[in-house]
Amino acid sequence: MPHSNVTRLRVKPLLAALVTGGIFICVWSLMALARQARGDSRQMFEFQQSSDCKSLANSGSWAPLNDTISCSNLTATPCGADTASHWSWAAPAVQCGTRQITQDQGRALFRDAWLVVAGDSIGRFFFAALLRLLSDSGEYQIVVGHRDFEYSFPGGTRATFLWAPYATNLTAHLHTWEQAKRAPDFLVLSCGLWHMLHITDPIDFAATMHVFKDAAAAFTQAHSKDGRGPQTALFSITEVYPPRLRTEEKRQHLTLPMVDAYNQAIAASGILAPPGTMTLIDMHHLTQGCGPTCTHDGLHYSNMTYDAAVQIFANQIRSGESGESQHQQSRLSSLQRSHPDDATMSSFHRVEMSGKAIS
Numbered sequence: 001m002p003h004s005n006v007t008r009l010r011v012k013p014l015l016a017a018l019v020t021g022g023i024f025i026c027v028w029s030l031m032a033l034a035r036q037a038r039g040d041s042r043q044m045f046e047f048q049q050s051s052d053c054k055s056l057a058n059s060g061s062w063a064p065l066n067d068t069i070s071c072s073n074l075t076a077t078p079c080g081a082d083t084a085s086h087w088s089w090a091a092p093a094v095q096c097g098t099r100q101i102t103q104d105q106g107r108a109l110f111r112d113a114w115l116v117v118a119g120d121s122i123g124r125f126f127f128a129a130l131l132r133l134l135s136d137s138g139e140y141q142i143v144v145g146h147r148d149f150e151y152s153f154p155g156g157t158r159a160t161f162l163w164a165p166y167a168t169n170l171t172a173h174l175h176t177w178e179q180a181k182r183a184p185d186f187l188v189l190s191c192g193l194w195h196m197l198h199i200t201d202p203i204d205f206a207a208t209m210h211v212f213k214d215a216a217a218a219f220t221q222a223h224s225k226d227g228r229g230p231q232t233a234l235f236s237i238t239e240v241y242p243p244r245l246r247t248e249e250k251r252q253h254l255t256l257p258m259v260d261a262y263n264q265a266i267a268a269s270g271i272l273a274p275p276g277t278m279t280l281i282d283m284h285h286l287t288q289g290c291g292p293t294c295t296h297d298g299l300h301y302s303n304m305t306y307d308a309a310v311q312i313f314a315n316q317i318r319s320g321e322s323g324e325s326q327h328q329q330s331r332l333s334s335l336q337r338s339h340p341d342d343a344t345m346s347s348f349h350r351v352e353m354s355g356k357a358i359s
C-alpha cells in the first residue's frame with residue numbers, strides 16, 4: 001500500500017537519527033567518565049537532590065554543638081559532652097519532618113521486618129550502626145571478615161548482613177530474592193570500592209551498574225503489592241583520603257577522580273529513584289563533609305558517620321510509610337505511642353554467637 005510506504009519512508013530516517021544520536025550520547029558519556037577518572041584536577045561530583053523527602057533526608061552538614069544547635073536537633077547518639085561536630089539536617093529536610101529517630105522508634109520501625117544490608121565493609125560499618133541503634137548494651141557486634149551473619153531481635157526483627165562487595169554479587173542476590181517467597185522488607189546495598197580497587201575501570205563499573213539496575217527493578221516489581229514494594233536503598237561511594245590509605249595498591253587505585261567517576265556511573269545508571277527504584281543514602285556527602293579527621297585509614301569513618309547514615313535511612317523509611325497500607329500504617333503509628341513489648345525489648349538476645357555463615 002502506497003500510504004504505508006510513505007509512512008515508512010518518514011519513520012526510517014527519524015529512527016536512524018535517534019539511534020545515531022543515542023550511540024553518540026553513550027560514547028560521549030563513557031569518554032567523559034574515562035576522562036574524569038584520569039584527570040588530575042577534581043570537579044567534585046555531587047548527587048542532585050530531588051524535592052522528594054527521601055532525597056532531602058540526605059541534605060545537611062556537620063555542625064559543632066553551640067547555643068542554637070542542641071543535641072535534640074542532631075543525629076549523634078550519644079550526643080554528650082564532646083564538642084566534636086554532629087550531623088545536622090538542612091532546613092528543607094527538617095520541613096519534611098526529618099528528625100532524630102530514637103531507639104524505641106527504631107525498634108518500632110523494624111518490628112516484624114526482615115532487614116538486609118548487603119555489600120562491602122562500608123555496608124558492614126552501617127550494619128554496626130544499625131545494631132547500635134537497635135540494641136542498648138553493645139552486645140550485638142558485627143562479625144568482621146568477609147562473612148555473612150544475622151541477628152534476631154524480640155519484636156520479630158531479623159537483621160542480616162551479607163558480604164557482597166561487587167555489584168555483580170548484589171545482582172545475584174536480587175535475582176534470588178526475586179524468585180523467593182519471602183524477600184527482605186528493607187534492603188541497603190553498598191558496592192563500588194572493591195571494583196575500584198581490583199578492576200579499576202569506571203566504564204566496566206557503569207556496565208555492571210546497568211545490569212544491577214534491571215535486577216533491582218525486577219526485584220521490586222516481583223514483591224510489589226498495591227503499587228508498593230520492599231524499600232531499597234543504595235550508598236554513594238565514600239570519600240577517600242589517599243595519604244591515609246594503608247597500602248600502595250589502595251593509594252594507587254582509590255583516588256578522588258575515581259571516586260567521582262564511580263559516583264557519576266551510579267547516577268547515570270538510572271538505578272536511583274526517580275526514575276529508578278533505589279533511594280540514595282549519600283555516603284559521599286556525609287563522609288566528605290566529615291573530612292579527614294573522621295577517618296583513621298582514609299576509607300572507613302568514625303562511628304558517628306555511620307550513625308548519621310542510619311538516621312538518614314530510618315527517616316527515609318518513615319517518610320516512605322506515611323499514609324500507606326494498613327500494615328505500614330500500624331508500624332508508623334507505633335512510632336508515636338510506645339508498644340507494650342517495648343519494656344521487654346531492652347534485653348536483646350543474640351541468636352548466632354558469631355559469624356556462622358547463613359545460606
Ligand SMILES: *[C@@H]1O[C@H](CO)[C@@H](O)[C@H](O)[C@H]1NC(C)=O
Nearest residue numbers: 062063064065066067068069
Ligand atoms: C551554631 O552553629 C551553627 C551551625 O554551624 C551556626 O549556623 C550558628 O551560627 C552557631 N551559633 C552560634 C551562637 O555560634
Ligand SMILES: *[C@@H]1O[C@H](CO)[C@@H](O)[C@H](O)[C@H]1NC(C)=O
Nearest residue numbers: 068069070072073074088094
Ligand atoms: C532545635 O530544636 C529546638 C527544639 O526542638 C527547636 O526549637 C529549634 O528551632 C531547633 N534548632 C534548629 C537550628 O533546628
Ligand SMILES: *[C@@H]1O[C@H](CO)[C@@H](O)[C@H](O)[C@H]1NC(C)=O
Nearest residue numbers: 128129131132138141142303
Ligand atoms: C564504634 O562502635 C563499636 C560498636 O559498634 C564499638 O565497639 C567501638 O568501640 C566504637 N568505636 C569508637 C571509637 O567509639
Ligand SMILES: *[C@@H]1O[C@H](CO)[C@@H](O)[C@H](O)[C@H]1NC(C)=O
Nearest residue numbers: 163164165166168169170172
Ligand atoms: C562476588 O563476585 C565475584 C566476581 O564475580 C566472585 O568472584 C565472588 O565469589 C563473589 N562473592 C560472593 C561473596 O558472592
